[in-house]
Amino acid sequence: MSRWKYFLQRLVLTVPILLLAMSIVFLIVRAGPLDPARAIVGMGNPAGYHDVAVDLGIERAVRVDGEVRYVDVPLWQQYVDFMAGLLTLDLGQSWVIYPETSVYEVIALRAPRTLWLGFWSVLIALFVGIPLGFYAGLNPNTWGDYTASFGGIVWRAMPNFWLAVILVAVLSNSQQLFGFSWQQLVVPTNVVTAPNLGFLTDPGMFLSDPGRAFNQLLGATKQILPAAIVLGSSSMGNEMRIGRTAVLETINSNYVETARAKGVSARSIVWKHVFRNALIPLIPIITAEAFLLIGGSVIVEYIFAINGLGQLFFTAATKGDLPLVGSLAFIFILLTLSLNVLQDFLYTIIDPRVGYEEN
């Protein structure tokens, strides 16, 4: 089996997973304890209930002797409609949170904030965690290693919700604590609430009004950093620890010793041989962290008042906007699966052993 055949196989496998996951979502939304139409109508009246139920495909209006009656649509029929809707990417609309607004629109408004936060938290983890881990692995049992390792464990151990509350409190009171105001530092920004991401939705601004665009970029980066550090903290620690172990393992392996015996320069050994091999165990860790983009950010979004996708999903669930919950869950499933595919793709490229068995 060639590498690409392996990759293709993985790709095809995502289809049944997608179907299974969607079926579970269907069961939770439609067969769960909460009647979706009831949740939308609230404490009210039967007539309104039937209108919504018909719109959602739960009931059907039938005329009996000139009188309108409402009949339940069988669950299997609902299932077929539900799956067909999602697979044709017809995500429907929000009912409770933003009535009459399409799910795409709701997501388009919220997604930039979550992506910006996710982007920075993954970036911080990558560019701080991995270099530190590699440094520690290359210099084992030195004070530098001890410091980095200890720091990694501490970051890993601090719970997000706690760290977030503390960070917000500290930054809010920076004037009293450190003698400078974080809000006024470099560019004026708020401690909480989402940054202005105008430059993301309108990239043309960088050409038409570069001064303002760069100022916005700077402000948005500064404002998102505390939240991103909190969100990325545990993965940073993770990547540091695993990076260190991976480097240690590789650097002590026989082929590295051989290369060294051959007289290959230390620089070449580290960058060409050790680095690439040490990345292999890190890939699933990194792609798994990309899930932070979605679910993990609920608490951080909550405390920093960044109303993104995580917050939207949570609100939709607690306020009973079940159609929106279903559609969002579908989007999250798609994202998760694409990240899995990306992971397999990276494996295929980086690890030459993939697909070796039959060769």
Next chain:
Amino acid sequence: MLDKDNLSRRDFLKGTGGVAGASVLAGCDGGGSGDSTPAESTDTTSGSDGGDAGTTLNMINTGTMTSLDPVAISDTASGIVANQCYEGLMTYPNANPEVEQNLATGYETSDDFLEYTFTLQEGVQYHNDMGELTASDVVYSWERLAASPASERAYFILDSMGIEAQNQNGEAYATGDEYQPGSMQVEATGDYEVSFTLRRPFHATMQMLAYGNFAIHPEGIVGDIEGYDGEVDQETIATSASYGTGPFVLDFWEQGDSAQVTAFEDFRRDDQPKLDAINWAIIEKPEPQYRYATNGNADLLKIPTQYYDPGKVSVEETTEAGQEMGTYGPISSGSLNGTTVNYLRTPEIGTYYIAFDVSNTEPAVRKAVAYMVNREEIANSTFKKRQPVAYHLTPPAIYPGGAEAYDQHVEENYPYGLAESQIENAKQVMEEAGYGPDNQYELTINSYQGIFTEMVRGLRDKLSAAHINASVEPTDFATIIEKGKKGNLQCYTLGWIADWPAPDNFVQLMAPEYTDVAELGQSALTYTNWSEIDTDAKTQAQEAWDTISNNLDPSDEATQTRAEAYVQLEEANWEDVVLINIVHGATERFYGDNVSVEPFGGMGISRQTHYTTTKE
């Protein structure tokens, strides 16, 4: 908020559970909301490019805004913004319950209180160059309220107020029918004169017309009712532009982030509004609300219960309506550290209660709980003195005879002890019913999540002394409804906020006929099944309710008859312990000396339009 229907089954007074639920949220999540303080720095409203200098009042909006289409508004968060942009014929001035004319300059009523004729102000301009207000706009706006698919409050005009109309079969409309679009008896009798006819007299007609959903917008602006193509689609009026006559024009609303309105240049009073703009950051959770405000980002602060210290309040003045004014401080966080801000607390026309399904709880148990509840203790500890205690369902501001009569009636008649837990009485009544330490009664309480769960947990611990083994299940609003309409609730907590400021809007919750879950399903006003049991008190309650229903006109005689019936209903409820009222809502506002804003009244902070608010 969760209310999507527009018909009700029985005639007269159908409630707004959605509103009640939403208000429970508002009342409890942060323990009442406040507003206001000085932004010393010229600040940084995020996400808005429009927030330029000048005098922009910065506030926090604590809920998810859903829609700004006047007929679609059913939640406080949207109302706060829409009330700056839209106006109706009547208004609650600064949210006070006594209504005043707004777009109307006068009105006449026929002797039988069925026909109303309003004259309108002339020369009132709409936002976005939509021309001048005329009587046909009123007809159009109200038709949208009754017939638009976007309308959340069709029953306000068709059922509560009861304007004459026809159903789909061409017969006279009665509650529960499907409305025949275009059949409502609202008529433009001149360019600036509009008249309508009611099915039956209704004493709170003026109060209903002050409701935000009755706001006037230009004829034909949206084509979602018959006979109009529409100049903009419904989504535009719901999310991106305002077409009202109010002092502010919607600038932008970025969902989940912020909203802003700017002064309307052609507003009919030249010297208003005083502000250039108002900006709301949408922050739903208490922790960031507090940080945002105390970091100087908002002029009107929010102080969530966990950061609130009742010892920092000093009240200097109390108004007749019970509003307390004074100072709060010093604040101990952020750039406002060490400052003291202005303080206002307004009792709101709302009530939060514990309800029992009387068909599956024993009278002894309900009485025992009533003996054990110590409202003063709950208000002081759980609610940190932010909410006033409630013995009646009807709030003091609208209680017949006012707050004094309220207090007097409670002191003289409340059977279960004031400001104390009567453990011995509770024990005795349970033991008489055959319960004891080895034979405890099992009670499940579905408490609305948040501060109510905390309150009920405190109560649970006390109840064990009275041989009641209570288990508390924190439950979200949607689930309470779901369980309620199936009759699966034994005991639960919810609240009610006024649709119109009159006791009948409250005591309807105790009308036995509206508690019949089996017949009404989720349209029951409380899931208490009082109709199912046979007691003297229940008969008294139903009779009192019938008296109210038969005397709805605004005459003095009918008002007096209703007032007596309200008190009878309250007493019947005490006797059978169907609802145990705990606290009335109250809302606080905190703001700095640079802001000058009128105190808001009992109809709630969202109904205050900032005509005269200034900021230095």
